[in-house]
Amino acid sequence: MEISTSPQVGSDAWAPGGRSTGGGAAGQDGEGDEQEGDGPAGHPVTVAAPPGRRRCRPDVRVHRWPRRASYGDGMDTTMVADLSEDELIASFVPLLPRGRHTLVPSGDDAAVVAAPDGRFCVSTDVLVEDLHFRLDWGDGADVGWRAAAQNLSDIAAMGAEPSSMVVSLVLPPTTSVAWVHDLSRGFAELCGPLGVGVDGGDLSAGTQLVVAVTVHGDLGGRRPVLRSGARPGDVVAHAGVLGHAAAGMALLASGRSGGADDGLIGAFLRPHRLHAPDPRER
Structure with a gap:
C-alpha cells in the first residue's frame, strides 16, 4: 500500500490543536476547494496543493501554518503541525527499509510484494499512547521497534517468514517531527536486517498517538503452524x-x-530480536 493520508489529514488538519481550518481538505471531492483559515496573528496562509497522485484537482488550494523555526538549545522543535502532509511523508520515508520481497515500494497507489509461496500470512496490532506506551518511557525508536517486534512474532509463530508491513499513524498536531523520525528508525533497526520492508501506510490527525501495523509473511512451501495442531x-x-x-x-x-x-x-x-527462518528448515 502507498503512504497515503486520510481526508482529514490535509494540511489544515495539522493546525495547532487539531482544528480544521476550512471546508473540504485535500483529497476530498466536492465543494469547498477554497478554504478559509488564519495563520499567525490572524493572517491567512494559502498554498497550492501539488498535483499528482493525491486525489484532488490541481487547482485546489489549502491552508497550512508556516513552519516554525527551531529554537532553544539547538534541538529541533518542529511539530507535525508545522509541516504539510507531503513534507512530513517526504521527511521520514527515506528512513524506512525496503524489503527483499518488495517489488514496488511506497509511493504508488499500492505497494507490490512478491509472494513466492502463493499464500501469505497476515497479522495486525495496534499501540495506543498511554495504554501501551508513554512518551516519557523511551524514545520513538523504542516504540517503532516494539510495534514491529510484536507483529513479526505473530508471523514467526505461524512458521512463516515476515516479508512486508504497512504502518498507520494517528498523530496529534503537537507531535514532534523528530519523534516520527525516531519511530521510523526503530522500524528500520529491527526490520532492515530481516529483509522486511515498510511499504506504506496511512496518516491521520487525532487527539491521541496511535501506531497500527499490519504485517505479511510468506510460508515458503511450509504448512502453517496452527494452535489447533498442538499435541501433548x-x-x-x-x-x-x-x-x-x-x-x-x-x-x-x-x-x-x-x-x-x-x-x-x-x-x-x-x-x-527475531531471526529469519533458516532455509535448511524448509
Whole structure:
C-alpha cells in the first residue's frame, strides 16, 4: 500500500490543536476547494496543493501554518503541525527499509510484494499512547521497534517468514517531527536486517498517538503452524524470558528505573530480536 493520508489529514488538519481550518481538505471531492483559515496573528496562509497522485484537482488550494523555526538549545522543535502532509511523508520515508520481497515500494497507489509461496500470512496490532506506551518511557525508536517486534512474532509463530508491513499513524498536531523520525528508525533497526520492508501506510490527525501495523509473511512451501495442531509432548518455544517484558512495563508505570530494573525495562522497550527462518528448515 502507498503512504497515503486520510481526508482529514490535509494540511489544515495539522493546525495547532487539531482544528480544521476550512471546508473540504485535500483529497476530498466536492465543494469547498477554497478554504478559509488564519495563520499567525490572524493572517491567512494559502498554498497550492501539488498535483499528482493525491486525489484532488490541481487547482485546489489549502491552508497550512508556516513552519516554525527551531529554537532553544539547538534541538529541533518542529511539530507535525508545522509541516504539510507531503513534507512530513517526504521527511521520514527515506528512513524506512525496503524489503527483499518488495517489488514496488511506497509511493504508488499500492505497494507490490512478491509472494513466492502463493499464500501469505497476515497479522495486525495496534499501540495506543498511554495504554501501551508513554512518551516519557523511551524514545520513538523504542516504540517503532516494539510495534514491529510484536507483529513479526505473530508471523514467526505461524512458521512463516515476515516479508512486508504497512504502518498507520494517528498523530496529534503537537507531535514532534523528530519523534516520527525516531519511530521510523526503530522500524528500520529491527526490520532492515530481516529483509522486511515498510511499504506504506496511512496518516491521520487525532487527539491521541496511535501506531497500527499490519504485517505479511510468506510460508515458503511450509504448512502453517496452527494452535489447533498442538499435541501433548510437543515442544513450546519462546523467545526471551517469560514475564520480563510485563515486569518492565510495570516498572515504567511505577516510575522506577536503574540498576537491575534496566534489564527488565529493556525487555519491554526492545523485545527479543527475531531471526529469519533458516532455509535448511524448509
